Amino acid sequence: MHQHLLAIGLIALPMAAPAMDWQPSAQARLVSTSGNSDTLNVNGRFALAGKDDSWIHDYYALALRNETDSETTANRYEFGGRSGWKFGDRSYVFGALRHENDDFSTFDYQTIASMGYGVFAIQSEPTTLLFEIGPGYRWAKFADDISNTDDPDGAVLRGLMDFHHRFTANTTMFDTMVVEAGSDNTFVQNDLGIAVSMTRTLALKAAFQVRHNTESVDGANRTDTLTTL
Numbered sequence: 001m002h003q004h005l006l007a008i009g010l011i012a013l014p015m016a017a018p019a020m021d022w023q024p025s026a027q028a029r030l031v032s033t034s035g036n037s038d039t040l041n042v043n044g045r046f047a048l049a050g051k052d053d054s055w056i057h058d059y060y061a062l063a064l065r066n067e068t069d070s071e072t073t074a075n076r077y078e079f080g081g082r083s084g085w086k087f088g089d090r091s092y093v094f095g096a097l098r099h100e101n102d103d104f105s106t107f108d109y110q111t112i113a114s115m116g117y118g119v120f121a122i123q124s125e126p127t128t129l130l131f132e133i134g135p136g137y138r139w140a141k142f143a144d145d146i147s148n149t150d151d152p153d154g155a156v157l158r159g160l161m162d163f164h165h166r167f168t169a170n171t172t173m174f175d176t177m178v179v180e181a182g183s184d185n186t187f188v189q190n191d192l193g194i195a196v197s198m199t200r201t202l203a204l205k206a207a208f209q210v211r212h213n214t215e216s217v218d219g220a221n222r223t224d225t226l227t228t229l
Contacts, residue, residue: 114158132160152184170197185215
């Protein structure tokens with residue numbers, strides 16, 4: 001499994017030229033209470049985007065953990081990204097990788113590698129809208145308490161929609177949807193939010209995330225949501 005992950009990462013996420021315009025970003029949230037109720041909630045995300053005349057790159061890593069009265073109620077981490085080679089003003093081919101571990105999910109882990117074609121449907125100063133589509137392969141493992149003999153490894157079709165619109169010099173709305181459709185499970189995630197810049201390096205961000213798996217444990221919800229501020 002780890003050899004597959006390393007090989008896919010080397011193929012899908014190539015090294016970029018030092019002269020590339022890199023844009024790092026980070027966000028974090030911490031809530032801690034003690035006394036009658038002991039609560040710890042931590043979530044964070046780091047992203048790194050870069051582009052030049054020939055390449056576009058977008059990498060990320062995130063973590064989410066919650067404990068209430070010494071009981072863990074959420075524990076998920078994820079990393080991935082994509083690299084695309086442009087062969088026109090609006091078109092590019094890409095390789096993408098996504099890996100997640102979630103202790104409170106139907107799946108112990110899911111790893112999806114894909115490649116395909118991307119196009120900028122809108123590419124202007126206030127608005128960008130891009131679409132990606134292409135085939136891929138999923139390595140996955142059902143949670144240990146699920147009596148399923150066959151894990152849902154197999155081919156998938158991956159699609160992505162990424163929309164950004166700048167209302168003012170410091171206010172931007174975004175909506176990103178990714179779909180990984182396979183014969184055993186289809187995963188859909190949508191992130192909708194708004195970011196308001198306070199300074200050149202600091203911004204306030206509100207976001208709402210919806211995650212849905214068509215396969216689930218009996219009696220468990222197939223849809224999870226996450227609201228962050």
